[in-house]
Amino acid sequence: MAHYQNLELQYIGGQWLKGTSTQSIQNINPYSQDIIFKMAAASTVDVDSAYAAAEKAFYGQLMQSAELRKSVIQKLQEVIRARRDEIVGWLIRESGSSRLKASIEVDAALGIIQEAGAFPDKMLTEQLESKDPQRRSFVLRKPLGVIAVISPWNFPFHLSMRSVVTAIACANTVVLKPASDTPVTGGTLLGKLFEEAGLPAGALNVISGSGGEIGDYFVEHAAPKMISFTGSTEIGQRVGAKAVGGETLKRLALELGGNAPLVILDDADLDLAVELTVMGRFLHQGQICMSTNRVIADVSIHDAYVEKLLARVKQIAVGDPDKADTLIGPIINAAQVKKHQQIIQIALEQGAELIYDGGIQGNLVAPHVFINVDPSADLAQEESFGPILPILQAENEAHALELANSTRFGLSSAVCTRSLERGAGFAAQLDAGMTHINGISVADHANAPFGGEKNSGLGRFNGRWIFEEFTRTHWMTLPL
Incomplete structure (x- = not known):
């Protein structure tokens, strides 16, 4: 099976076209720093063309066929399984994913596709009890229309697919704008996969361009009925303001962003707590919105936990993401590396104690572990999105809960305790969208609600929750 070609082009109306902007996008391997390709970026003209193609496809008879959509989704799973190695290879080269993380990402995408396969049959008309004895009452489940999807660079394939396949399953059409760091794994690769799966032309369009040139225009455009955005809180707030x-x-x-706490209560299994920390914080270099951004350890077990954690952190393999044993690969780009350097420096200036410094070489940022962190310090309050770990001390369980809830974020969280009943009681008090007891903070099931509270976002993805988001209800009455 030949590998896909022309992935540096825009995908509009079923055609692979060169972007019309005078700007270009450099697709750079974050580990080797090799230029994979240069891509002619999309302009506002391309945005107009993509939205026009999506509107035309939405009103076409093909997208109104539930059988066609089910067939495309089934074929899509088959194509991804056949091209799994190709997709994993792109994730390693383009996003700096380790083999472990890339495999997890492809499996997550397959899970969400399978879940979406049931949605075409759920676009039903439901009869209600009529309060008027002379009339019948119905609720129609309908698609929204054109959906605009903006996806990030950290889990580009899964987080693009999560919105795209769901939108299409619900008879919507899509214009996808991937992050400029991952135009293939978050964008054109999906175009090729859906094309091979038999999706009608124009039902999915993929445009890559700079945020400065097309970002606001993409969101403010009259065509999309919904904006599905995954990314930072700061940009998400701008997108929200523009959309409404x-x-x-x-x-x-x-x-949006997260600041997931891992709370280690005084009765925790410390060996388990260490493993939850390592995988929760350092998987994909900590570049995950659900990543364990801070540990809150009870004072009674703090020192013993830290001792065990340091021994384990020293064993983490840092380097080439293509090697099977690598856990920490490269940070996505130099700008992010500079941001991590600044976070470390500010943490030191604010009094945190750096007890493990794995070093920084190129785009490789090894683990950095801090203790004696002030809960009000930037390191504890803000999302680092990297392999930097602050450990806070809690005086008791009540204090741990106070610390866990004391940020502007509320996405994911985790609790470690030997008592599941105690853990469940603690978890229920967390101001977060998701909590995992004796599990890592990084978890995503295709049939479970994914989303956060406070500044971590609006709405829920996955399962029946995303079905509700991507469809609309229409009440209709008729005389008997």
């Missing part, structure tokens, strides 16, 4: 501040109000699905 224009002439046409749009629905929003925002999955």
